[in-house]
Amino acid sequence: MGFVQQISGTMPAIAVPLTAKTAPELIAQAKAVCASPAAIAEWRVDAWPDVPLAVGQTVAAALHAANKQLLLTCRTQAQGGAFVGAVSDYGALYRRLLAISPDAVDIEAHWPVAARKALVALVHEAGAAVVASAHDFTATPTLAAGQQQLTAQAAWADVVKLATMPQTPADTLTLLALSAWAKKALPCPAIVIGMGALGQLTRVATGAFASALTFATLGAASAPGQLSVQAIVGIQEG
Template sequence: MLKTPLALLMMAVSAAAAKPLSTRIKPLQVGNLTIQQGKPAIIVSTTGADSDSALKLARQAAQTPQVQMVELRVDKLDFAMQADKVTQLGQAMRRELKGKPLLLTLRTEAEGGNLSPDNDRYIALCQQWLAEGFADVIDIEMRMGAQAVDRLVAQAHQRHIAVILSCHDFTATPDNADMLNRLAWQEAHGADILKIAVMPKTPQDVSRLMDITWQMRQRSDRPIITMAMGGLGAVTRLSGEVFGSNLTFGTLGEASAPGQLEVEALDQALDTLHEANTSSS
């Protein structure tokens, strides 16, 4: 678990006074959360392998004001490939969350997850869970390709479920054109929320991701999630309001990805940035 680095926080505070956003996002309602311009909303993820640990996190999140959304990481469950059992857990978690939105994610090994189902199995599982309608938001990996993505997005929207189209690179930070193209592809294929996560090797990689986030914000009115993973990328989890990322991930215990900050420390940092941003506008 990382502490908030003071130097990184001050870097983002300084930027807040210099870069007002020029493109405002179209607010997106999921559960009782309105994703909009301003302080990013905090998501926490399940990390346990059983139903009890996931339900415990849901209850804790429901009682924690700093948490606005919970992600059910299906791939971390012992029964991840048992679609009916996942549905039962998702329904129970949604009841425990008392209106806070539930994000459903089956993260594949190719993108940093724990499972490697073939594409057909991945698509079939997502289709079954969408048909059950227990999630408020679903994460779909854009690597599934246009045909599968378009089909899943259409089904999600028929059920009034918001879609995150995502891509994750745990080895490097792609070049700027590649990252912009990925985000633009997600928007073109109907994503309600655009997402890219990368692994930085240098501070310049972190800077490039924040610049790409800013560039995409000028082009799109969709909510965006961007992050550079690991300790080097921690500033990207704090500075979304400045550069145009609207949600961020924190932890109520074990982290689900490298570089996540504990929600109380994360929320305090986001509040500091928000105050700096609003006082300078």
């Protein structure tokens, strides 16, 4: 099953972040995903950008042998991650790691169009899906602005993602409304996430308000407000 199909079910697919900075820890995190009900591992390569390729290959092989999907994400500092560098460095990291055959690659939407297009082409040539992502730690757009933003991202990606840090309950309701709109209006799956305690409703929402994917932990979290895989499964299974 391809990545897009994997996250197109009625329930949000569960993705667990891999955040380790050493080979034994990283491989242990991957194995924990293999033994869990999560369908996807999101490898946050910004945590360890000079990871040896052989380690990446071991991680990918373990996940694929267990029928889990691998989403590769290099999150920049401005978007809540650890990566500092030019778009050429960001692209070089992905170019190197495409050799491990990820199922999907996260590309931040803010990059200049030409650089972004080149990266999208590279990811598609490697047979992986593109997740267009955007994060805002201070503000949540209005519903109309969020719709515009996701529509623009959907024009160049296979999956769209918006994560914001709600400052008020109304912000969380806007994200839920955006998620419900995206399900009906967009041609591709949409991941819509509220970070922090106020956003947790978006991580557990099912049915009409469900995000295509929800990030949950087996230990280390990669963003504020993430719940455990066990908690999400409990809610999804009722």
